[in-house]
Amino acid sequence: VSALGHYLEEEGIATVAISLIRPQTEKTKPPRALWVPFELGRPFGAPSDPAFQRRVLLTALQMLERPVGPVVIDDFPEDDPRAISDPTWRPPYTPAVTATGQSLAAQLENEILLLRGSHELWVSKNSRTTVGLSGLSIEQCTQYVADWLRGKAPPSPFEHFSAPLMLRFAVDDVKAFCLEAACTTFGKPSSQQLGDWLWNKTATGAAIQALRVALLESEDERLKLIVSNFIVPAPRVPAA
Amino acid sequence: VTRLTDLPPAMAQRLAELDCPDFTTRPWVTGPALPQRRVAVVSTAGLVVRGELPFRGRDPDYRVIPGSAVAGDLLTSHISINHDRTGFQEDRNVVFPLDRLNELAADGIIGAVAGTHYSFMGATDPVQMEPYAREVAGRLKSDAVDAVILSPV
Numbered sequence: 001v002s003a004l005g006h007y008l009e010e011e012g013i014a015t016v017a018i019s020l021i022r023p024q025t026e027k028t029k030p031p032r033a034l035w036v037p038f039e040l041g042r043p044f045g046a047p048s049d050p051a052f053q054r055r056v057l058l059t060a061l062q063m064l065e066r067p068v069g070p071v072v073i074d075d076f077p078e079d080d081p082r083a084i085s086d087p088t089w090r091p092p093y094t095p096a097v098t099a100t101g102q103s104l105a106a107q108l109e110n111e112i113l114l115l116r117g118s119h120e121l122w123v124s125k126n127s128r129t130t131v132g133l134s135g136l137s138i139e140q141c142t143q144y145v146a147d148w149l150r151g152k153a154p155p156s157p158f159e160h161f162s163a164p165l166m167l168r169f170a171v172d173d174v175k176a177f178c179l180e181a182a183c184t185t186f187g188k189p190s191s192q193q194l195g196d197w198l199w200n201k202t203a204t205g206a207a208i209q210a211l212r213v214a215l216l217e218s219e220d221e222r223l224k225l226i227v228s229n230f231i232v233p234a235p236r237v238p239a240a
Numbered sequence: 241v242t243r244l245t246d247l248p249p250a251m252a253q254r255l256a257e258l259d260c261p262d263f264t265t266r267p268w269v270t271g272p273a274l275p276q277r278r279v280a281v282v283s284t285a286g287l288v289v290r291g292e293l294p295f296r297g298r299d300p301d302y303r304v305i306p307g308s309a310v311a312g313d314l315l316t317s318h319i320s321i322n323h324d325r326t327g328f329q330e331d332r333n334v335v336f337p338l339d340r341l342n343e344l345a346a347d348g349i350i351g352a353v354a355g356t357h358y359s360f361m362g363a364t365d366p367v368q369m370e371p372y373a374r375e376v377a378g379r380l381k382s383d384a385v386d387a388v389i390l391s392p393v
Binding site: 001002003004005006007008009010011012013014015016017018019020021023024027028029030031039040041042043044045046047048050053054057058060061062064065067069070071082126127128129130132133160161165169172176179180183189191194230231232233234235 | 251255256257258260261262263265266267268269270271273274277279282284288290293294296297310311312314315316317319320321322323324325326327328329330331332333334335337339340341343344349350360362366369370373374376377378380381385386387388389390391392393
């Protein structure tokens with residue numbers, strides 16, 4: 001965002017950027033930036049904590065009244081209270097992943113079906129979902145991912161998305177569905193807890209990992225690029 | 241996913257050492273006190289309004305987010321999956337603080353909230369984004385915006 005700040009400011013609009021990666025901000029030298037000590041993906045810190053978010057936002061906006069600059073980079077002094085694990089949180093029930101019996105594709109389909117009630121609870125509790133990028137229903141998404149896992153290489157149902165891109169969006173939707181469903185039980189899990197559950201305990205996580213391994217053997221370079229980098233987060237890719 | 245310092249060392253180093261534009265100018269725009277400012281959010285989270293075309297890869301253009309967008313309207317199509325999304329899933333204000341801005345305006349701490357906000361794909365080369373950023377500046381000025389909060393992921 002620092003570069004955008006530079007362009008907008010050149011056009012006559014005052015800007016203040018939130019910075020998550022201080023070394024990048026120091027190199028780009030935007031007019032004003034507030035570095036925050038939060039995890040990537042959370043520029044305003046704690047979810048469902050309006051008072052905390054307001055402090056971050058106001059601290060940044062007040063930098064617009066600073067009389068001398070550029071370049072002004074300040075540090076926000078508070079940590080995100082929601083970055084801490086909540087020991088009271090329990091994930092919803094999902095069957096243990098098995099290497100024998102049902103295929104991973106079938107285990108994925110069963111798990112998504114099983115989590116449906118929890119996800120409905122999430123939607124009614126929050127009046128929103130972030131599932132929907134692919135434009136498919138969650139059942140269709142799951143089917144699309146499972147078909148790839150079964151070696152079918154299904155075509156994209158939409159002209160404006162290639163099949164590899166469709167796979168990426170379908171995987172994004174399946175992950176979002178599971179992670180939302182996991183937040184309907186008691187407690188406020190950290191992102192680390194949710195990630196540990198998704199990638200270590202669920203058939204969905206195991207299926208996406210298996211898909212990555214299988215499709216890395218593809219001759220389609222675009223598909224290889226997508227499964228290599230954009231379906232399993234780098235810290236969750238098993239060491240070679 | 242955690243803070244930069246908690247990431248796998250190779251990834252943290254790659255992010256910290258990412259090529260950044262070396263600008264030759266240092267623009268600095270001043271303005272009135274906050275209670276007289278009209279503020280917009282410009283995000284690089286790859287946000288889209290549900291039903292619109294997501295960012296495909298590193299598209300350099302932008303998406304328009306009306307100030308009337310409700311929380312359920314917003315999706316993220318950022319290409320990177322190496323940042324947390326669960327915060328945004330729970331509360332859009334973690335990435336797109338529109339509710340907080342509206343509260344600041346209601347309290348008279350800022351003057352007003354823009355009618356329209358904008359989102360880019362943060363992983364895109366800034367040089368490719370430049371003409372679109374300048375186009376957004378024109379749109380912001382036509383909405384009388386004189387302050388922008390830039391929100392990355």
